[in-house]
Amino acid sequence: MTLESQSTKEKILQSALKLFSKKGYLGATTREIAKDAGVAEVTLFRHFTSKEKLLEGVLENYSFLPELKQKMPEILSLKYEEALHLIVKTFLKSLLTRKDTIKIIKSEILTHPDKISPFFQPFLRELYETLANYFVEMQRGGILKDFDPTLASRALLGMVFSYFEVEEFIFQREGSQESYEQILRDFVYIFARGTLK
Amino acid sequence: MTLESQSTKEKILQSALKLFSKKGYLGATTREIAKDAGVAEVTLFRHFTSKEKLLEGVLENYSFLPELKQKMPEILSLKYEEALHLIVKTFLKSLLTRKDTIKIIKSEILTHPDKISPFFQPFLRELYETLANYFVEMQRGGILKDFDPTLASRALLGMVFSYFEVEEFIFQREGSQESYEQILRDFVYIFARGTLK
Amino acid sequence: MTLESQSTKEKILQSALKLFSKKGYLGATTREIAKDAGVAEVTLFRHFTSKEKLLEGVLENYSFLPELKQKMPEILSLKYEEALHLIVKTFLKSLLTRKDTIKIIKSEILTHPDKISPFFQPFLRELYETLANYFVEMQRGGILKDFDPTLASRALLGMVFSYFEVEEFIFQREGSQESYEQILRDFVYIFARGTLK
Amino acid sequence: MTLESQSTKEKILQSALKLFSKKGYLGATTREIAKDAGVAEVTLFRHFTSKEKLLEGVLENYSFLPELKQKMPEILSLKYEEALHLIVKTFLKSLLTRKDTIKIIKSEILTHPDKISPFFQPFLRELYETLANYFVEMQRGGILKDFDPTLASRALLGMVFSYFEVEEFIFQREGSQESYEQILRDFVYIFARGTLK
DNA sequence: GATGAATGAGGTTTCATTCAT
DNA sequence: TATGAATGAAACCTCATTCAT
Numbered sequence: 001m002t003l004e005s006q007s008t009k010e011k012i013l014q015s016a017l018k019l020f021s022k023k024g025y026l027g028a029t030t031r032e033i034a035k036d037a038g039v040a041e042v043t044l045f046r047h048f049t050s051k052e053k054l055l056e057g058v059l060e061n062y063s064f065l066p067e068l069k070q071k072m073p074e075i076l077s078l079k080y081e082e083a084l085h086l087i088v089k090t091f092l093k094s095l096l097t098r099k100d101t102i103k104i105i106k107s108e109i110l111t112h113p114d115k116i117s118p119f120f121q122p123f124l125r126e127l128y129e130t131l132a133n134y135f136v137e138m139q140r141g142g143i144l145k146d147f148d149p150t151l152a153s154r155a156l157l158g159m160v161f162s163y164f165e166v167e168e169f170i171f172q173r174e175g176s177q178e179s180y181e182q183i184l185r186d187f188v189y190i191f192a193r194g195t196l197k
Numbered sequence: 198m199t200l201e202s203q204s205t206k207e208k209i210l211q212s213a214l215k216l217f218s219k220k221g222y223l224g225a226t227t228r229e230i231a232k233d234a235g236v237a238e239v240t241l242f243r244h245f246t247s248k249e250k251l252l253e254g255v256l257e258n259y260s261f262l263p264e265l266k267q268k269m270p271e272i273l274s275l276k277y278e279e280a281l282h283l284i285v286k287t288f289l290k291s292l293l294t295r296k297d298t299i300k301i302i303k304s305e306i307l308t309h310p311d312k313i314s315p316f317f318q319p320f321l322r323e324l325y326e327t328l329a330n331y332f333v334e335m336q337r338g339g340i341l342k343d344f345d346p347t348l349a350s351r352a353l354l355g356m357v358f359s360y361f362e363v364e365e366f367i368f369q370r371e372g373s374q375e376s377y378e379q380i381l382r383d384f385v386y387i388f389a390r391g392t393l394k
Numbered sequence: 395m396t397l398e399s400q401s402t403k404e405k406i407l408q409s410a411l412k413l414f415s416k417k418g419y420l421g422a423t424t425r426e427i428a429k430d431a432g433v434a435e436v437t438l439f440r441h442f443t444s445k446e447k448l449l450e451g452v453l454e455n456y457s458f459l460p461e462l463k464q465k466m467p468e469i470l471s472l473k474y475e476e477a478l479h480l481i482v483k484t485f486l487k488s489l490l491t492r493k494d495t496i497k498i499i500k501s502e503i504l505t506h507p508d509k510i511s512p513f514f515q516p517f518l519r520e521l522y523e524t525l526a527n528y529f530v531e532m533q534r535g536g537i538l539k540d541f542d543p544t545l546a547s548r549a550l551l552g553m554v555f556s557y558f559e560v561e562e563f564i565f566q567r568e569g570s571q572e573s574y575e576q577i578l579r580d581f582v583y584i585f586a587r588g589t590l591k
Numbered sequence: 592m593t594l595e596s597q598s599t600k601e602k603i604l605q606s607a608l609k610l611f612s613k614k615g616y617l618g619a620t621t622r623e624i625a626k627d628a629g630v631a632e633v634t635l636f637r638h639f640t641s642k643e644k645l646l647e648g649v650l651e652n653y654s655f656l657p658e659l660k661q662k663m664p665e666i667l668s669l670k671y672e673e674a675l676h677l678i679v680k681t682f683l684k685s686l687l688t689r690k691d692t693i694k695i696i697k698s699e700i701l702t703h704p705d706k707i708s709p710f711f712q713p714f715l716r717e718l719y720e721t722l723a724n725y726f727v728e729m730q731r732g733g734i735l736k737d738f739d740p741t742l743a744s745r746a747l748l749g750m751v752f753s754y755f756e757v758e759e760f761i762f763q764r765e766g767s768q769e770s771y772e773q774i775l776r777d778f779v780y781i782f783a784r785g786t787l788k
Numbered sequence: 789g790a791t792g793a794a795t796g797a798g799g800t801t802t803c804a805t806t807c808a809t
Numbered sequence: 810t811a812t813g814a815a816t817g818a819a820a821c822c823t824c825a826t827t828c829a830t
Contacts, residue, residue, distance in 0.1 A: 008789085024308045026223035030825060040791045042827085047789095051825065107304040109366050111221045120367060151383050154363070155356045162355030169306055170317060186348050194391030205814080227800060237816045242801065244814095402810090418702045420617035424804060434812045436806085445804065501698040503760050505615045514761060545777050548757070549750045556749030563700055564711060580742050588785030599793080621821065631795045636822065638793095794828075802820075809812085 009047050011037040016058045021100035025055055025108050055112065058104065059119050067094055068130055075134065080143060080196065084188045087131065088160050092180055095164050106169070128153045135195075145197050152195060159187050206244050208234040213255050218297035222252055222305050252309065255301065256316050264291055265327055272331065277340060277393065281385045284328065285357050289377055292361050303366070325350045332392075342394050349392060356384050403441050405431040410452050415494035419449055419502050449506065452498065453513050461488055462524055469528065474537060474590065478582045481525065482554050486574055489558050500563070522547045529589075539591050546589060553581050600638050602628040607649050612691035616646055616699050646703065649695065650710050658685055659721055666725065671734060671787065675779045678722065679751050683771055686755050697760070719744045726786075736788050743786060750778050 015036035019028035030051055034041040048054040068090055075083045095102065109116045128150050135149035163183060167173045212233035216225035227248055231238040245251040265287050272280045292299065306313045325347050332346035360380060364370045409430035413422035424445055428435040442448040462484055469477045489496065503510045522544050529543035557577060561567045606627035610619035621642055625632040639645040659681050666674045686693065700707045719741050726740035754774060758764045 021307070024221070024223065024304075026221065027308050029823080031823090041825090042791055043789080045826065046791095103307050107221075107307045110218070110300050110304045111224050113369065117367065117369070124363065124367060147387065148383060151380060152387065154360055155384050155387060158357075158359030158363075159352045159355040162359045163351055166321065166351070166355075170314065170321060172310065172314070183348060186345060187352050190344065190349065190352060190388065190391035192391070194387035194389070226798085228798090238800090239802085239817080240815055243816095248800070415701070418615070418617065418698075420615065421702050423802080425802090435804090436812055437810080439805065440811070497701055501615075501701045504612070504694050504698045505618050507763060511761065511763070518757065518761060541781065542777055545774060546781065548754055549778055549781060552750040552753030552757075553746045554749075556753045557745055560715065560745070560749075564708065564715060566704065566708070577742060580739060581746055584738065584743065584746060584785035585781065586785070588781035588783070620819085622819090632821090633796080633823080634794055637795095640822095642821070791830085792828105793830105795826085797824085799823075800821095803818085805816085807813105807815075809814105 008037075008039060008043065012039065012044055012047060012054070013057055016054050017100050017104070020055065020058060020108075021103040025051075025104070025112065030054075052112075052115070055104075055108070055115060059101070059115065068127065072130070072134070076137070080138065081188060081192045083134070084156070084192055085184060087134075088156065088184050088188060089177075091157060092160055092164060092184065093177060095161065096175075096177065099168065103169070106165075127157070131157070143197060144195050147195060156187075156191050159191070160184065163187075205234075205236060205240065209236065209241055209244060209251070210254055213251050214297050214301070217252065217255060217305075218300040222248075222301070222309065227251075249309075249312070252301075252305070253312060256298070256312065265324065269327070269331070273334070277335065278385060278389045280331070281353070281389055282381060284331075285353065285381050285385060286374075288354060289357055289361060289381065290374060292358065293372070293374065296365065300366070303362075324354070328354070340394060341392050344392060353384075353388050356388070357381070360384075402431075402433060402437065406433065406438055406441060406448070407451055410448050411494050411498070414449065414452060414502075415497040419445075419498070419506065424448075446506075446509070449498075449502070449509060453495070453509065462521065466524070466528070470531070474532065475582060475586045477528075478550070478586055479578060481528075482550065482578050482582060483571075485551060486554055486558060486578065487571060489555065490569075490571065493562065497563070500559075521551070525551070537591060538589050541589060550581075550585050553585070554578070557581075599628075599630060599634065603630065603635055603638055603645070604648055607645050608691050608695075611646065611649060611699075612694040616642075616695070616703065621645075643703075643706070646695075646699070647706060650692070650706065659718065663721070663725070667728070671729065672779060672783045674725070675747070675783055676775060678725075679747065679775050679779060680768075682748060683751055683755060683775065684768060686752065687766070687768065690759065694760070697756075718748070722748070734788060735786050738786060747778075747782050750782070751775070754778075 012033065015033045016028070019033050019036060022028070030044055031041050033054075034044045037044070044054070048057055068087065071086065071090055075086055078086060105116055105120055109120075131153035132149035135144060135147075135152055138144045139146060139149070164175075164180075167175050209230065212230045213225070216230050216233060219225070227241055228238055230251075231241045234241070241251070245254055265284065268283065268287055272283055275283060302313055302317055306317075328350035329346035332341060332344075332349055335341040336343060336346070361372075361377075364372050406427065409427045410422070413427050413430060416422070424438055425435050427448075428438045431438070438448070442451055462481065465480065465484055469480055472480060499510055499514060503514075525547035526543035529538060529541075529546055532538045533540060533543070558569075558574075561569050603624065606624050607619070610624050610627060613619070621635055622632050624645075625635045628635070635645065639648055659678065662677065662681055666677055669677060696707055696711055700711075722744035723740035726735060726738075726743055729735045730737060730740070755766075755771075758766050
C-alpha cells in the first residue's frame with residue numbers, strides 16, 4: 001500500500017517533470033500530467049493539493065546534489081589544470097543530467113520566483129563557495145594570483161553554463177558528455193593561464 | 198491616421214513586452230495587455246490577429262541591434278585589454294537595455310522554439326563571428342596565442358552573460374551599468390592573461 | 395452618383411444572396427459579405443442599417459415573380475396533360491432560377507419566421523389560387539372530376555417541389571432543366587389520370 | 592452512476608434538440624442549452640467535446656426508425672387504396688413526431704451537409720425502396736400500371752411531405768394527425784386512380 | 789487511496805456595429 | 810458617399826479544482 005502509493009506519487013512527479021519541462025508550468029495541464037502518469041486527474045490532487053504544490057514537489061524531488069563536494073578530496077590532490085578540468089566536467093555532467101529541471105527553472109523563475117529562488121539560490125551560493133574555497137586554498141599555496149575567488153568561480157562556471165545553455169536550448173543540440181570534452185579543455189586552458197601566478 | 202494607428206500598435210507592443218516579460222506568454226492575458234495599453238481587447242486583435250502574432254511582433258520589434266559592430270573601429274584602435282573591456286561593456290549594456298526581451302526569450306524558448314530560434318540564432322552567430330574576427334586579427338598580429346577564436350568568444354561572452362543572468366534573474370538584483378564595472382574588469386583581466394601570448 | 399450607389403447596393407445584395415445561401419444568415423458574416431462585394435464593411439451598414447435589414451433586402455429584391463400567370467393564356471389553349479406539363483415546367487424553372495433564395499427561405503424560416511412568412515405566404519397562396527382557378531375552369535367544362543381544386547394544386551406542386559428539394563439539397567445533384575423533363579412527364583401522367591373524369 | 596450520467600446526457604440532448612430546432616444551430620448557444628438542461632456549461636462539453644459533436648449526438652439519437660417496414664405485412668393484406676392510406680398515414684405520423692429533428696435537418700443541411708447527409712440520405716433511399724418494392728409487387732399482380740416505381744414513391748411521399756412542410760413551417764399551423772385525415776384521403780384518391788390499371 | 793461527474797472562473801477570439809474623418 | 814479604426818457583448822471552450830462514492 002505505502003509502496004503502491006509512493007510509486008503513484010513518483011509516477012506523477014516524473015510525468016510532471018517531463019511535461020513542465022516540455023511545455024512550461026502553465027502550458028502543461030493537470031489533465032495531461034495525470035493521463036501521462038496513468039492516473040485519474042483527481043488522484044493528482046489527492047497527492048499534491050494544488051498544481052503549485054506539484055511544481056514544488058518536482059523541484060524538491062529532483063533537487064541538485066552537491067556531487068562536487070564529494071569529489072573535493074580527489075580534486076585537491078590533482079595538478080591545478082587537471083583539477084579545474086575535473087571540476088567543470090563534474091559540473092557539466094550534472095547539468096546534462098538535470099537538464100529537464102533546468103528547463104523548468106529557466107522558464108519559471110520569471111513567473112514563480114518565490115517558488116524557484118528559495119530552492120535555487122542556496123544551491124548556487126554553496127556551489128560558488130565550494131569552488132571559491134578551492135581557489136583560496138591555492139592562493140594561500142602561492143600557486144594562484146590574488147583575484148576575487150568567488151568572482152572567478154562565477155567566471156569559470158559561467159563560461160560552461162552559458163555554453164551548455166546556448167547549445168542545448170538555443171541551438172537545440174542534445175550534446176553528449178564526450179562532445180563537450182574538448183571545449184572544456186579549451187575553457188580550462190584559458191582560465192588556468194589567466195589565474196596562475 | 199497612420200500616426201495615430203502606429204501609436205496604438207506601439208502602445209500595445211510596449212504593454213505586451215512588459216507583461217510577457219513579467220508573467221510569461223501564457224501568464225499574461227490579452228485582456229490585461231489591452232487594458233494596460235488603454236485600448237479595447239478587440240483592438241489588439243485588429244492589429245495582431247492572434248496572441249501568437251503579438252508575441253512575434255514583440256520579438257521582431259525589439260530585436261537586438263549589432264551595436265557592437267558599430268563600435269568595431271574604435272575597438273581595433275585600443276590596446277587588447279582595453280578593447281576587451283569596451284566589448285563586454287557594450288555587450289552588458291545591451292543586455293541591460295533588452296532585459297525584458299531576454300526574459301521572454303529565456304522563458305519561451307522552451308515552449309515556442311519555432312518562434313524564438315529563427316530570430317535569436319542568427320543574432321548569436323553573428324555576435325560570435327564578429328568577436329571571433331577580432332581575435333583572428335590579433336592572432337595574425339602575433340599578439341594572441343593560437344586558440345579557437347569562436348570558442349573564446351563564447352567563453353568571454355558566456356562569463357558575462359551568465360553573471361548577468363544570475364544577478365538579475367536568480368538573485369533579482371536590478372544592477373546598474375556602474376555596479377558591473379569592477380566585475381567586468383576582473384573578468385577581462387583573467388581572460389586577457391589567458392589568451393595573450 | 396445614384397447609378398454608382400445603386401450598383402454598390404446591388405453588389406452588396408448579390409454577395410449577401412450568395413453567402414446567406416451558402417452559409418446561412420448567421421453563418422455569413424457582414425465582414426465577408428462586404429469583402430465579397432468589394433466594399434468596406436461600414437459601407438454595407440450605410441446602405442442597410444443592420445444585418446437584418448440586409449436579409450430583408452435580399453428577400454425583397456429577389457422575390458418570385460408570377461411567371462405562371464403570364465403563361466396562363468397559353469395554358470388554357472392546350473390539352474389538359476400538355477397544360478399540366480407546361481405548368482410544372484414553368485414552376486420547376488422558377489425553382490431552379492431562385493435556388494439560392496429558396497435555400498435561404500428554407501434555412502431561415504425557422505429562425506426568422508417574421509421576416510420570411512410575410513413575403514412568402516402571399517406568393518404561395520397566389521400560386522395555389524392561380525392553379526386552382528385553372529382546375530375549376532376544367533371542372534366546369536366537365537373535363538375533370540370533382541375534387542378540391544386547391545388541394546390538388548398543392549398535390550401537383552408538392553410532388554415537383556419535393557422532388558426538386560431532395561435532388562438539389564439532400565442529394566446535392568445540381569440538376570438541369572432537361573434532366574427533370576422525363577420525371578415531370580411521369581408525374582403529370584399520374585396526376586392527369588388521377589384527376590380526369 | 593451510469594444511470595445518473597445517462598440521464599444528464601439525455602437532458603442535454605433534449606434541450607439541444609429543442610433549442611436547435613427553435614433557433615438553429617448557430618442561433619442556439621451552448622450556454623442556453625446547458626441552462627435549459629439544468630447543468631453547467633462545462634458539463635455539456637464533458638459529454639460532447641464540441642458543439643458540433645452535440646449536433647451529431649442530437650441527430651443520431653433521434654434518428655428515424657423504419658416504422659413503415661414494421662407495418663409492411665399489414666399493408667400487403669389491404670386493398671390498394673386502403674394500403675396507400677395506411678402508408679401515408681404512417682409517414683405523416685412520423686413526420687409529426689420528428690418535427691423538431693426535421694426542422695434541424697431543413698435548416699442545417701445547407702451549412703452542415705457533411706453532418707446531415709450521411710445520416711439522412713440512407714433513410715430516404717430506404718424509404719423510397721421500401722415503397723417501390725410494394726409497387727413492384729402490385730405491378731406483378733397486374734393491379735397497377737407499368738410506371739417507374741421509385742419515381743411514383745417520391746411522387747406520393749412528396750405530396751404529403753410538401754403539404755406537411757408548408758402547413759407546419761410556412762403557415763405555422765401545428766396540425767394534428769386528425770386534421771390531416773381528409774387531405775391524405777384526397778391525395779391517395781388522386782394517386783390511386785392515377786396508378787391503377 | 790482512487791475515481792467519474794460536475795463546476796466557477798476565465799481564456800482567446802469573433803461578431804455586428806459606431807465614431808470620426 | 811465611403812472608410813479605417815475602434816469597440817461592447819458574447820461566443821465556444823479549457824482549466825484547476827471539488828463532490829460524492
